[in-house]
Amino acid sequence: MKKVVTMLLAGGRGERLYPLTRDRAKPAVPFGAIYRIIDFTLSNCINSEIRHIYILTQYKSTSLHRHIQLGWNILSTALGEFIEVIPAQQRIDEHWYQGTADAIFQNIYTLQHEKPDLVLILSGDHIYKMDYRKMIAYHVEKGADLTVASIRMDRSLSKEFGVMEVDREGRIVGFQEKPEEPRTIPGDPEGILASMGIYIFNTEILVRRLVENARSDSSHDFGKDIIPAMIKKDRVFNFDFRQGDCGGMGYWKDVGTIDAYYEANMDLVAVIPQLNLYDPEWPILAHQQPYPPAKTVLLEEGRVGMALNSILSHGSIISGGSVKRSILSPKVMVHSYAEVKDSILLSGVDVGRHSKIRKAIIDKDVQIPERMEIGYDLDEDAKRFTVTASGIVVVPKWIKL
Structure with a gap:
């Protein structure tokens, strides 16, 4: 079995969620009454039996650190399992993280120490349920260097996402970061194949490409720099989110704006919500204080x-x-x-x-x-x-x- 290490990006400023992010990082914003946004990604990891998790933090992270310490101290260190928070340390240079790829690059020593076969890179600010094991199995089956998870979105939202073009094999042959005129899905002129910000890399390839990118004058971002460059020389494949969806009826929300955050919360009060919080087969875990019943x-x-x-x-x-x-x-x-x-x-x-x-x-x-x-x-x-x-x-x- 391949050794997998997860790097969970949780350092975003969340400026479009202000004032909810005035005093807290975006992944620490409360959601759905008792959760924090990051709880959904972490629950996906635990339910997918992924137990080697690093959380990379940066912006106003005190409440996030406290939440992880109090609510996610659930793994067995005796079995080598862990959820470890790594604050931005300026270990390589004096700058804070300059982009998503730079956040991983500045913690490259961790990968070199752990020596995993695969690195699963996730974002801590999306609401969804997904079995990452299915994506990992697909990545190995395809002999991919990088696999990117995708979801169909309306063409009108293209300026908010990386947009992919895929051949019949599932190989990604084109990638546009937040384009105004996106390439649409064949046979679906109003749909685009949007990147979900979920990546699986072969570790050796990831380290090599990060080092190359660090030397360049770029934004040091996966969507803007790493993925477009890798498409030209590496085996980069698309994974359809519907293959890994766990009873969420295809539900995935980027709650990066006040409107999106509000709408995603309101989705939960539907009689039969797309995102089922009551599924015992895929529980969403949360830290709860011992208050009396409502x-x-x-x-x-x-x-x-x-x-x-x-x-x-x-x-x-x-x-x-x-x-x-x-x-x-x-x-x-x-x-x-x-x-x-x-x-x-x-x-x-x-x-x-x-x-x-x-x-x-x-x-x-x-x-x-x-x-x-x-x-x-x-x-x-x-x-x-x-x-x-x-x-x-x-x-x-x-x-x-």
């Missing part, structure tokens, strides 16, 4: 604690308020006569009496005063909060209202 209280005329089409977390109480199509993280309190609709409330949020919240993301520990309205007058909201073009209001954590 509850709804008060049942009297005009004052009913209720939640409909929503996700409630432990420690949350709906005391005579109304929650509809929303996601509540741990220790959220919704007081009497308050209304929460189509919203995401992160841990510790307190919603005062008669308050109304609609289509909003409220970050940690925000105290909403009595009778306050958020999401009903966007011009007024924009004076104090972040409001997206689609009308989502983001209230940053710890703000005094």
